[in-house]
Amino acid sequence: MKIQLITLLLLTLGFDIAAQQPYLSREDYRDKVEAYSQLLKQQKLKTMASSEARKIAHTGFLPKIDISADGTLNMSDLSAWNEPLGEYRNHTYQGVFIVSQPIYTGGALNAQHKIAKADEKLDQLNEELTLDQIHYQSDAVYWNTSASKAMLQAADKYQSIIKQQYDIIQDRFDNGKISRIDLLMISTRLKEAELQYIKARQNYTLALQKLNILMGEEPNAPVDSLYSISTPSEPVKVLSLGDVLQQRADYASTEVNIMKSQAQRKVALSQFNPQLNMYFSGGWATGTPNLGYDVSFNPIVGVNLNIPIFRWGARFKTNRQQKAYISMQRLQQSYVEDNISEELSGSLTKLKETEEQVKTANENMKLANENLEIVSFSYNEGKSNMVDVLSAQLSWTQAQTNVINAYLAEKMAIAEYRKVTSE
Numbered sequence: 020m021k022i023q024l025i026t027l028l029l030l031t032l033g034f035d036i037a038a039q040q041p042y043l044s045r046e047d048y049r050d051k052v053e054a055y056s057q058l059l060k061q062q063k064l065k066t067m068a069s070s071e072a073r074k075i076a077h078t079g080f081l082p083k084i085d086i087s088a089d090g091t092l093n094m095s096d097l098s099a100w101n102e103p104l105g106e107y108r109n110h111t112y113q114g115v116f117i118v119s120q121p122i123y124t125g126g127a128l129n130a131q132h133k134i135a136k137a138d139e140k141l142d143q144l145n146e147e148l149t150l151d152q153i154h155y156q157s158d159a160v161y162w163n164t165s166a167s168k169a170m171l172q173a174a175d176k177y178q179s180i181i182k183q184q185y186d187i188i189q190d191r192f193d194n195g196k197i198s199r200i201d202l203l204m205i206s207t208r209l210k211e212a213e214l215q216y217i218k219a220r221q222n223y224t225l226a227l228q229k230l231n232i233l234m235g236e237e238p239n240a241p242v243d244s245l246y247s248i249s250t251p252s253e254p255v256k257v258l259s260l261g262d263v264l265q266q267r268a269d270y271a272s273t274e275v276n277i278m279k280s281q282a283q284r285k286v287a288l289s290q291f292n293p294q295l296n297m298y299f300s301g302g303w304a305t306g307t308p309n310l311g312y313d314v315s316f317n318p319i320v321g322v323n324l325n326i327p328i329f330r331w332g333a334r335f336k337t338n339r340q341q342k343a344y345i346s347m348q349r350l351q352q353s354y355v356e357d358n359i360s361e362e363l364s365g366s367l368t369k370l371k372e373t374e375e376q377v378k379t380a381n382e383n384m385k386l387a388n389e390n391l392e393i394v395s396f397s398y399n400e401g402k403s404n405m406v407d408v409l410s411a412q413l414s415w416t417q418a419q420t421n422v423i424n425a426y427l428a429e430k431m432a433i434a435e436y437r438k439v440t441s442e
Contacts, residue, residue, distance in 0.1 A: 043243040045161050048234065052157040055235035059153060062146045069139040076135035079121070079128045088114040104311045113304030125292025130285035137279035144275065147268035151441050158434035160230055165248040166427040167219070167226040173419040174219035178212040180391070181412060185209050187399060201405040208409055215416070248426045252433050255370065258440055260360055266441040267359055273352035280348045284341035291334040294325040362439045369432035373425065380418070380425035387411075387418035 053059060090112035093099075099109040121128065185205045192202045228238040264270045301318040394411040397403035 041243045043245055045158060045246065048161050048230075049154055049157045051234035052160075053150065053153055055233075056149075056153050059146070059149050062142070062149045066139070066142040066146050069135075069142040073132070073135040073139045076132045079131060082118055082120045084116065084118050086114070086116045088112070102311060106311060108305075108309040108311050111305045111307055111309045113302060115300055115302030115304070117298055117300040119296060119298040122295040122297055123292075124294055125289035126285045127289035130282040130289065133282035134279055134286065137275050137282065140275045141272055141279075144268040144272045147441070151268070151438055155434055155438040157233065158437070159431060160226075160233055161245065162248060162427060162430040162434070164223070164226040164230045165245045165430075166423055167223040168245060169248045169423045169426075170420070171216070171219040171223045173416070173423065174212070174216040177412075177416045177419070178209075178216050180415070181205070181209045181212040184395060184408065184412075188405075204405050204409060208412060248423060248430065252430065255433060255436055257367065258363075260363060263359060263363055263440050264356065268441065270352070270355055270359060273348065273355050277345065277348045277352065280341070280345045284338070284345065287337050287341050288334065291327050291330060291337070293327075294323075296323045297321070298323070359439070366432065366436040366439045369428075370436055373429040373432045376425040377422075377429050380422040384418045384422050387415045391415045 093109040096109045099107055102108055188202055188205045191197045227242060231238050231240050299320050301316060303314045303316055305314055391411045394403055394407050398408045
């Protein structure tokens with residue numbers, strides 16, 4: 020009764036400690052990586068710059084005001100600075116302001132504004148693509164670190180299994196019940212297990228350092244517990260190709276690029292259309308030469324009209340050139356759609372196959388556990404030889420590795436599907 024109470028107490032205490040230990044979830048790690056990412060910050064600044072460029076393009080529709088001034092001095096006649104009225108003076112000056120307003124520019128202003136809007140939208144979509152890549156990278160690093168930790172734990176357990184068998188064989192050898200060959204064989208396997216543990220520890224340390232660096236922490240900073248690689252994954256929602264295309268930023272970029280090419284065509288053709296501008300100017304200026312007469316204000320209102328007549332067929336050639344660019348963008352859209360379709364099909368296949376891999380690997384692990392137990396017991400009872408024990412141990416560690424790799428493949432398949440569907 021006392022033993023049962025002590026066992027229950029220890030189990031309860033263990034559960035309490037596990038419950039209090041904080042976990043760094045995949046979602047929390049993704050948020051930390053996103054907050055630290057230098058690439059994402061650069062892309063955000065690029066988006067902000069393109070937003071300002073769009074605003075600059077809009078100013079092309081508004082009136083412009085310019086002021087200019089200049090003066091001259093004849094250095095060869097410095098004495099003629101302030102002669103009587105009607106006499107030559109050695110200096111001139113003028114100041115002019117101009118208010119201009121484009122009336123019709125052949126569609127260039129509208130098209131340039133559309134291009135600026137398209138560039139802004141493209142940068143926004145590139146920001147989404149960068150975010151998708153960051154999310155995928157963070158998921159990959161997170162689960163790779165979790166898998167490395169599982170490998171380390173498996174190597175430690177494997178080492179304990181070999182050490183336990185080694186102690187039994189050493190004791191039997193000391194009592195003269197077995198030959199030295201069995202002791203040498205298990206000793207060799209123990210060293211192999213130690214080497215395997217050292218390699219697993221190195222891989223886990225490197226993975227942990229990468230995990231920290233990606234979220235902006237010191238490489239060797241302590242990390243909260245990660246979720247186990249065998250943690251059940253949330254079921255994914257299978258989407259059709261049409262739904263995925265609506266969510267993918269790279270496909271949306273092809274639509275924007277087509278619209279941008281159409282706007283560029285209008286800009287290129289605008290030079291062959293009439294141009295109409297109106298302006299108002301005024302200012303003060305001396306005569307040339309300056310004879311000292313009173314300087315008066317001279318307001319001027321003007322209209323400028325330019326109509327291209329003949330350009331040796333340049334308009335038609337430019338039109339064909341720009342249409343070719345638009346067709347290239349349409350073909351690029353089809354190419355991107357095919358790539359997305361391929362990625363979606365591949366990710367769905369991986370989801371299905373990795374699920375089967377996990378199931379089979381777990382079944383194999385159960386068999387390897389049972390086999391190791393039976394063979395070890397049989398050897399200790401003198402009913403099997405050391406070769407059988409070593410073979411069972413090797414099968415066990417391979418089965419353990421296969422389970423971890425299967426779970427990692429499953430997690431990476433889910434991460435890839437999320438990237439494909441831009442979740």
